[in-house]
Amino acid sequence: MATEQTSNEGQQEKGNDNAVPNASLLTVGGFRNAVFEQYRKAKENAEAYPYVWGSYLIVYGGFGLWVAYRYKKLRNTEDRVRALQEKLRTLRQERESNVKSSVVKAAK
Structure with a gap:
């Protein structure tokens, strides 16, 4: 023991x-x-295991490229929307100023 x-x-x-x-x-x-x-x-x-790691690189690298492409496309769309909003804002301000000036002329 x-x-x-x-x-x-x-x-x-x-x-x-x-x-x-x-x-x-x-x-x-x-x-x-x-x-x-x-x-x-x-x-x-x-x-x-080089083939396994190579396949990971191809799959996740491709996924990363796709995400980067979609992100860039989204940013471009946002930029276009902001530009259109700015155009609308300036048009609205011009219309408001025209309406105010016509009201002032009508009052005289």
């Missing part, structure tokens, strides 16, 4: 040794090391 306890204790110590670096990754190594570690893992995965 004594040997079973020591082997269990040894396993618990190994488990704690594995848990300590993961738990203290942000505290001891800092945020920069954690980001670098994630970058390294992603880079290794991309090197191991």
